[in-house]
Amino acid sequence: MTHPVPASHDASLAHAQSFWRTWVFSTDHKTIAKQYMFTGLALALVGGFLAYVIRMQLASPGRPVPGYGAVGPGQYNAVVTLHGTIMIFWVAMPILLAGLGNFLIPLMIGARDMAFPRLNMLSYWIFFISTVILLVSFFVPGGAAAGGWTTYPPLSDRAINSGVDLGVTLWILAVALEFAAFLMGGINFIVTAINNRAPGMRLFDMPLMVWMEVAASIIFLFSVGPLIAGAVLLLLDRTANTGFYDPARGGDPLLFQHLFWFFGHPEVYVILLPGFGAVAEILPVFARKPVFGYRMIVYSTIVTGVLSFIVWAHHQFVAGIDPRLATPFSITTILISVPIGITLFAFIATLWRGSITLQTPMLFALGMIAVFLLGGVTGIHNGVPATDIYIHDTYFVVAHFHYALIPSVFFAFFAAFYYWFPKMFGRRTNEWLGQLHFWGTFVFMNVTFFSMFLLGLMGHHRRISNPHFFEALRTPEADRLQWIATIGALGLLAAQIALIANLILSLTRGVRAERNPWRANTLEWTVESPPPHGNFATLPLVRRGPYEYSAPGRSEDYLPQDAPA
Amino acid sequence: MQYARAAHIEHESTEVPTGRLGMWWFLASEIVIFGGLITIYVLFRWRHPEWGAESSHTINAAGGFNTLVLLTSSLTVVLAHKAVSEGKLGEAARLLGFTLLGGAVFLCVKVFEYTHEIREGFLPARSLFWSFYYTMTGLHALHVLGGMVAIACVLVAVRRGKIPHRVEYVGIYWHFVDVVWIFLFPLLYLTS
Amino acid sequence: MGLESWLPKAASSFAGDVDWLLGFITWIVGIWFLAAEGILIFFVLRYRRRPGVRAAYVPARRLRAMAFVLVPCAAILGFDLVIDAVAAPIWHRIKETLPPAQETIRITGEQWAWRFRLPGPDGRLDTADDIEVVNELHLPVDAVVQFELTAKDVIHSFWMPEMRLKQDAVPGRTIRGWFQPTRVGHYEMDCAQICGLGHTMMKASVVVESREAYESWVREKAGSAQVTSREEGPESR
Ligand SMILES: [Cu+2]
Ligand SMILES: [Cu+2]
Numbered sequence: 004m005t006h007p008v009p010a011s012h013d014a015s016l017a018h019a020q021s022f023w024r025t026w027v028f029s030t031d032h033k034t035i036a037k038q039y040m041f042t043g044l045a046l047a048l049v050g051g052f053l054a055y056v057i058r059m060q061l062a063s064p065g066r067p068v069p070g071y072g073a074v075g076p077g078q079y080n081a082v083v084t085l086h087g088t089i090m091i092f093w094v095a096m097p098i099l100l101a102g103l104g105n106f107l108i109p110l111m112i113g114a115r116d117m118a119f120p121r122l123n124m125l126s127y128w129i130f131f132i133s134t135v136i137l138l139v140s141f142f143v144p145g146g147a148a149a150g151g152w153t154t155y156p157p158l159s160d161r162a163i164n165s166g167v168d169l170g171v172t173l174w175i176l177a178v179a180l181e182f183a184a185f186l187m188g189g190i191n192f193i194v195t196a197i198n199n200r201a202p203g204m205r206l207f208d209m210p211l212m213v214w215m216e217v218a219a220s221i222i223f224l225f226s227v228g229p230l231i232a233g234a235v236l237l238l239l240d241r242t243a244n245t246g247f248y249d250p251a252r253g254g255d256p257l258l259f260q261h262l263f264w265f266f267g268h269p270e271v272y273v274i275l276l277p278g279f280g281a282v283a284e285i286l287p288v289f290a291r292k293p294v295f296g297y298r299m300i301v302y303s304t305i306v307t308g309v310l311s312f313i314v315w316a317h318h319q320f321v322a323g324i325d326p327r328l329a330t331p332f333s334i335t336t337i338l339i340s341v342p343i344g345i346t347l348f349a350f351i352a353t354l355w356r357g358s359i360t361l362q363t364p365m366l367f368a369l370g371m372i373a374v375f376l377l378g379g380v381t382g383i384h385n386g387v388p389a390t391d392i393y394i395h396d397t398y399f400v401v402a403h404f405h406y407a408l409i410p411s412v413f414f415a416f417f418a419a420f421y422y423w424f425p426k427m428f429g430r431r432t433n434e435w436l437g438q439l440h441f442w443g444t445f446v447f448m449n450v451t452f453f454s455m456f457l458l459g460l461m462g463h464h465r466r467i468s469n470p471h472f473f474e475a476l477r478t479p480e481a482d483r484l485q486w487i488a489t490i491g492a493l494g495l496l497a498a499q500i501a502l503i504a505n506l507i508l509s510l511t512r513g514v515r516a517e518r519n520p521w522r523a524n525t526l527e528w529t530v531e532s533p534p535p536h537g538n539f540a541t542l543p544l545v546r547r548g549p550y551e552y553s554a555p556g557r558s559e560d561y562l563p564q565d566a567p568a
Numbered sequence: 569m570q571y572a573r574a575a576h577i578e579h580e581s582t583e584v585p586t587g588r589l590g591m592w593w594f595l596a597s598e599i600v601i602f603g604g605l606i607t608i609y610v611l612f613r614w615r616h617p618e619w620g621a622e623s624s625h626t627i628n629a630a631g632g633f634n635t636l637v638l639l640t641s642s643l644t645v646v647l648a649h650k651a652v653s654e655g656k657l658g659e660a661a662r663l664l665g666f667t668l669l670g671g672a673v674f675l676c677v678k679v680f681e682y683t684h685e686i687r688e689g690f691l692p693a694r695s696l697f698w699s700f701y702y703t704m705t706g707l708h709a710l711h712v713l714g715g716m717v718a719i720a721c722v723l724v725a726v727r728r729g730k731i732p733h734r735v736e737y738v739g740i741y742w743h744f745v746d747v748v749w750i751f752l753f754p755l756l757y758l759t760s
Numbered sequence: 761m762g763l764e765s766w767l768p769k770a771a772s773s774f775a776g777d778v779d780w781l782l783g784f785i786t787w788i789v790g791i792w793f794l795a796a797e798g799i800l801i802f803f804v805l806r807y808r809r810r811p812g813v814r815a816a817y818v819p820a821r822r823l824r825a826m827a828f829v830l831v832p833c834a835a836i837l838g839f840d841l842v843i844d845a846v847a848a849p850i851w852h853r854i855k856e857t858l859p860p861a862q863e864t865i866r867i868t869g870e871q872w873a874w875r876f877r878l879p880g881p882d883g884r885l886d887t888a889d890d891i892e893v894v895n896e897l898h899l900p901v902d903a904v905v906q907f908e909l910t911a912k913d914v915i916h917s918f919w920m921p922e923m924r925l926k927q928d929a930v931p932g933r934t935i936r937g938w939f940q941p942t943r944v945g946h947y948e949m950d951c952a953q954i955c956g957l958g959h960t961m962m963k964a965s966v967v968v969e970s971r972e973a974y975e976s977w978v979r980e981k982a983g984s985a986q987v988t989s990r991e992e993g994p995e996s997r
Contacts, residue, residue, distance in 0.1 A: 077957050118577065118586045151954045157931060158914040158956060164871075165914075165956050190593045198589055200581040224593070228600025232608065235703065243692055245699035250932020253616065253696045256915060257930065258608065290807070293819035296826045321917070323930040326855040330848045337840045344836045348829040349820075351796065354803035356816035361804070369804060376796050380789035387843060389850040390782050393767075393924045396917060396952040460766040462921035464952045467960040474948055475768050475921060542578055553815040560814060 028128075030120035031536050035127050036106035037427065042134060043097035046089050049138075051496055053086035058451075062482075062489035064469040077166060079468035080149035085141070087152030088174070091270070092181055093134060095412040099277040100185065100223070101130070103419055104192050104216040106427065110527035110534060111210045113201025113543045113565075118194040126188040133180035140173035148174035151466060153267070156248035156259050160240050172241055179234050182227050189220030201526065201565075203545035207298065208564065210525045210549040214301050215280030219273045222308045226269035233262035260322055264315035272311045274408065276304060278415030279346060282368045285422050286350055288523045289365035290357030291560050293550040295349045303342035303349075310339050320388040321395055329388035336386035343379060347372060358553070358560075363437030367418035370445050371410040378406030381456070399459025405452045413444065417502070425520050429532045430513030436505040443498025451491030454484040522561045525549045529563055591737045595744050598711075602748050605707070609700050609755065622697040623756060625690055630681050631757040634674050635749065641670025642746045645719075645739040652732045660735055664723040667742060671716040678709050701756050708752055711745050771947065771968070772923035773940035777850045779924070784846065788839055854925075858938055861906035863899065869909075869916030869929040872958030874949060880982045891978065892985035895964040900974040901944050909935045917953035920966065926952055941968040 029035060052070075059068040060079060067073040074082065105123070109116055117123045140147045147170040150159040154174070162168035196209065196217045236247040237259065246252030248259055287294045294300065316324060316332040350372055359365070381403040384390050394400060417440070424432050455463075461484075462475045470476035470485065519528040526543055527534070543565035551562040577586060613619055648663035682702075692702040718741065722734045763783050770776055807815075820826050864885060866877040876897045880889035899905055909918055911929035919926045925939050951962035969977075 076960055080954060080957070080959065083954075115578070119590060122590075149956075155915055155953075158954070186597050190590060190597065193593050194586060194589045198580050198582055198584065198586045199577055200579075202579050204581070224597050225600055228597060228602075229604025229607070231601050232605040235605075235707070236608075239692070239699065239703060243699075245693055245703075246696060247699060250930075253612075255612075256932065262604065262608075291809075291815040293817065295818065296820040296829060299820070299826050299829065321926050322915075322928045323933055323935050326851070329851055329855070330844070333847070333851075334840075334844050337843065338837070340840060341833050341837050344833045345829055347796070348832055351800050351803065352818075352820070352829055354800070354807060356818065357803075357807045358809040358813060358815040359804060359807050360809050369800070373797060373800060376793055376800075380793045383785055383789050383840075383843065384782065387781070387785060387847045389778060389847045389854065390785060392851075392854065392926050393778055393782070393921075395926055396919070457766055460763065462768050464919060464950060466954040469960050472960055472963065473950065550819065553817050555817050 028124060030116070030124045032105045032109050032117045032120070032123060033427070033534065035123055036102050036104075038127050039097040039105060039130070040102035042131065043094050043102060046093040046097075046134065050086055050089040050094055051499070053082050053089070054492060055496060056082050057086060058489040058492040060468060061470060062485045064471050074468065076468045077146065077149060080151075080165075080466065081147040081167070081170070083466050084148050084151055084154075084174075085137075088148070088178070089137070090408075090412070091152065091274070092178060093137065095274045095408065096181070096185060097130065098416050099274060099412060100216065100219055101127075101188050103212070103277055103281065103416070103423075104188075104220070106423065107210075107212055107527065108192055108195055108216055109199070110426075110530070110538060111213050111525050111549075112196060112199065112204060113526045113539060113545060114195060114199040115537045115539065115542075117191045118199055119191050122187055123191050126184045126191070129180055129187070130184035133177045133184060136173050136180065137177040140170050140177065143169045143173065146170050153260075153263055154237075155263075156237060156240065156256050157250075159237065160248050160256075162241075172238070175234055175238050175241075179231065179238075182231055182234075185223060186227065189224050192220045193217055193224075201539075201543050201545050204564075207301070208545055208548050210280075211283035211294065211297065211300060212277075212280035214304060215276040215283070218304050218308050219276040222269045222276075222311060223273045226266045226273075226312065229262045230266035233259055257319075257323060260319055261315065264318045265312070267318065268315045269308075269311040271407070272307060275411045276307075278371060278411030279304075281415045281419035281422070282350060282371050284523075284525065285364050285368040285418050286353045287550045287552055288422075288521050289362065289368070290354050290359050291552045292353055292357040293552055295352035295355070296345075297548065297550060300346050300349050303345040306342040307339060307346075310335060310342065314339065314386075317386050317388075317391070320391045333386055333388050337383055340379065340383065347376065347379070362421075363432065363434060363441060364418045364422035366438065366441040367414050367421065370441060371414035371418060374406060374414060374445070374448065375410040378403060378408070378410065381406065394459060396465050397459040398455045398463040398465065401465060402452045402455035402459060405455070409448055409452070417441075417444070422521070423527075424509065425516030426527055426532050426534070428510060428513075429516050430509050431516050431520065432509040432513060433505050436501050436508070440498060440501035440505065443501060444495060447491045447494035447498055449491075451488050451495055454488040454491070458484050458488070519563075522559075524551060524561055524563050526564055529565060585733070587733065587737055588740070591740050595740065598744060602707075602751075605704060606751055606755065609704065612696065612700070613755075613759070616696070619697040620759065622690075622695060623701075623759065625685070625688065626701070626757045627681055627684065628757050630677050631753050634677050635753050637670050637674050637677070638746045638749050641667040641674075642743055644670070645735075645742045649736050649739050652726070652735045657726050657729055657732060660732065661723050661727045664719055664726065664735065664738075668716055668719055668723065671712050671719070674712055675709060678705065704752055704756065708745070708748055711748070715742050715745050768921045769943070770922065770924065771941055771943040771945065772920075772925065773942055774850070774854050775922070775924040775942075777853070781847055781850055785843060788843065792836070792839075855937065858906065858936060859904050861938070862903040863905045864908070865897070865899075865905060866908045867910075867918060867929070868912055869918065869951060869955070869962075870912035871914065871956050872951070872962040874918075874951075874962070874964040876964075877985060878978070878981075880985075881978060889982045890985035891981040891983075893981060896967075897949070897964060898967045898969060898974055898977045899941055900971045901941055901968050903971075904938055904940045906936065906938045909937065914955050915953050916951045916955050916962065918949065919952035920947060920949045922947050928953055944968050944970065 056068050056071050060074045145168045149167050150165050158164050159171050196213055239245045240247050246254045248254045248256050283294055314332060314336040316328055317336040320329045384394060385400055385403055421432055421437055461481055463470060516532045518532055530538055545564050547564055549564055553560045554562055580586060644663045644666040648660040651660040651663060690698050692699050718738045722738050725731045763786060764779060767779060770779055868875040873894050876893050878891040879885045880891050882889055909927055909929045911931045916929045917926060918929055923939050927935060927937050945968055947966040949964040949966050
């Protein structure tokens with residue numbers, strides 16, 4: 004039996020629409036991708052400003068920060084809390100997962116849109132509302148949440164404990180809405196990749212970017228549920244006077260930590276994998292070589308995803324859990340170095356005997372690997388319980404996770420941004436500004452965060468507003484390191500001016516981009532730049548995998564996925 | 569039976585219709601939320617055998633009756649799906665109506681239970697057991713309500729002969745709501 | 761290694777082990793890190809595009825080719841296991857065992873101070889001559905100190921950098937642990953877990969001194985505790 008195809012639903016695909024339907028309440032995955040991306044980048048400015056406040060305060064404690072004013076201890080707590088929250092949930096997630104995922108998944112698998120375009124639009128607008136709630140929480144009486152981005156109860160449980168009331172409630176609400184948005188977005192990604200691939204495209208013909216986005220969405224989906232439950236309990240503790248986390252009433256504060264990190268560790272991979280995906284697309288194009296061991300990378304990604312669910316307690320070695328749990332969790336934790344190592348080494352091996360050009364996207368992709376390596380290996384220091392006793396909650400950890408996250412969130416995203424910019428906006432970016440942006444970011448990133456490893460070893464613990472209060476941190480060496488980190492951070496922020504200038508310049512006067520400026524294989528390069536609503540005039544017929552570069556016996560050094568042999 | 573596709577999907581890579589796939593993954597995310605909550609409760613319950621005394625104040629008869637109501641309403645949704653595949657849209661709409669009725673009865677009984685318990689002094693903040701009781705049954709009741717709204721929308725559309733394939737999807741969802749209750753009922757009402 | 765020059769002076773019996781392990785791990789991962797960076801940079805320089813030279817077609821679909829990646833990663837696995845094997849006994853000694861106490865103290869974190877209760881001259885806790893002090897603690901050098909750690913309001917973290925010791929203090933739980941100060945001197949004990957407005961200011965000074973000096977301090981402070989019974993609060997688990 005056949006039912007008529009509902010025509011009203013998407014007759015919109017072809018003809019012109021009003022301003023509102025085109026730019027604001029659009030169901031086009033490409034527009035939604037840009038909305039996520041620009042919201043995320045705008046919030047990156049907020050998060051970056053907070054980082055500036057932190058660095059200025061630590062370098063010269065007590066002196067008013069230009070552009071902000073004097074930072075009291077309560078404000079300092081709010082600033083570090085919101086810096087972490089924004090950078091993870093409102094920058095990394097929207098630009099990497101939602102932004103790149105939305106733009107690329109349908110284009111790369113040869114679909115006209117996401118499986119559920121209206122759900123996709125709804126996801127963005129829920130995310131947008133959560134953003135507004137978060138920003139409003141800065142200005143409510145009592146100030147913004149100030150219990151760290153991990154919001155451990157009992158500190159976050161009762162207003163009396165942290166001195167912040169409404170701010171924390173809004174924070175929980177914003178994060179919960181944000182999770183709901185990304186859950187729905189993730190379901191869309193997963194279903195689209197499973198079911199809407201172009202004819203001929205098997206699972207193992209999908210570009211690694213698609214694999215990584217889908218893997219990240221699945222990891223997110225399965226890890227966030229318990230934390231959503233935990234957040235509901237926290238909200239009830241705050242509003243309905245229950246005592247789920249209150250030990251005096253039989254509750255357990257450590258419960259929240261387990262729920263938080265059961266999500267929190269996989270979340271690292273939710274952010275990292277899309278970054279890896281971008282690098283995996285860019286390296287073959289700029290080395291003119293197939294990615295080394297495509298299936299091996301897919302399988303090691305799956306292993307990483309599975310392992311990431313059984314490592315969470317490495318955040319809690321000294322948190323009061325049974326000490327006998329530490330060694331088993333440590334073993335699973337540092338085992339992750341194996342699948343991650345496979346992926347990174349496969350990336351490096353892709354360069355071997357390649358024909359490499361160092362344009363901006365490639366520089367950022369290589370920078371991602373180079374920087375992430377240090378973040379990765381210092382994870383061992385944290386993952387081993389005996390050394391974690393010392394470095395837990397110090398700046399060593401801060402340095403470690405910035406070395407792990409900045410390459411994924413910023414280097415990989417910038418690589419992707421410069422690489423796909425011609426496709427997104429139909430114009431080329433300025434190469435000179437791009438190179439300046441890369442070198443500025445790369446150099447100042449290392450200046451900022453390497454000094455933090457040393458400060459951490461000296462005993463600088465986290466979230467203190469005045470290091471001079473402690474003998475070990477009053478020394479000239481410590482002060483010098485603080486200043487180096489602060490100057491690095493200022494330089495890192497200043498380097499982003501090159502990005503903004505490039506963005507404005509390229510959008511207004513950039514050279515028009517042809518369909519396939521990088522001579523790449525994946526399907527998004529077979530359509531116009533920018534692609535029209537509906538993407539493909541006719542659905543492509545996929546004939547091969549995505550990485551056939553420099554195949555023997557051909558004069559061209561690339562072979563698009565849908566090109567007849 | 570063939571499923572209608574949205575215009576932007578010309579090609580499906582698997583045998584499974586896109587909508588059903590979406591519903592499965594949506595339920596997967598719901599399962600981890602409820603799964604997390606139930607696991608937390610069970611771990612607490614393990615540590616606090618004395619909660620058995622508290623749980624004896626729940627109304628087993630009401631809970632048992634509600635279990636039957638939900639099971640029956642799940643049955644009618646299955647029959648509605650069968651009716652759709654046989655092309656009997658009118659009958660499907662009527663059966664969906666029965667499911668809606670079941671949901672409404674369930675919620676009424678739940679409201680009766682809540683008012684009774686609150687009058688007896690068993691408020692959410694009274695003890696951890698009651699906090700869990702209200703949180704879990706409340707979250708479940710919200711899902712029942714959400715399911716009823718979805719079913720009502722589909723019912724109206726099916727009456728007009730539209731989107732009959734969605735009967736299956738709301739059906740899957742309703743079964744999930746049913747299964748969650750089958751976990752909650754013994755855990756909150758019966759074990760002592 | 762050079763790490764020691766950055767770390768604060770070690771002052772407990774197990775501090776040396778922790779420092780050694782930090783150095784050991786840093787050596788292992790440092791060599792891997794430098795090797796990987798070296799190869800990365802070498803490849804980028806060596807395989808820059810040159811006219812007329814085409815890239816090799818190496819998709820690495822077969823295990824033989826993948827071995828270039830898999831074998832080093834098998835080696836990583838080996839190093840992982842070595843690190844685990846070396847680290848587990850150190851953790852076991854510090855956190856999973858409780859050597860017989862020569863001194864017992866009770867530590868309570870609260871917003872925003874550390875409160876210490878010591879047995880006093882009679883050597884037993886919860887008696888009339890108990891000592892209670894806030895943000896200042898004296899300990900005899902070389903004595904094995906057992907502590908019972910708890911928190912009053914929110915989570916705090918007991919952290920003495922020189923002792924290489926950190927342990928969260930959780931309301932509702934009493935966590936036992938130990939350390940053995942081995943060096944006379946003044947030390948700071950901070951709170952390493954964000955705990956509200958006064959988190960930065962939450963700091964106690966710890967004086968490790970000779971047995972005689974310690975005992976005279978104990979006599980001076982004896983009986984300073986107001987309550988004799990165990991402080992009421994959530995039961996320990
Ligand atoms: Cu982790
Ligand atoms: Cu504290």
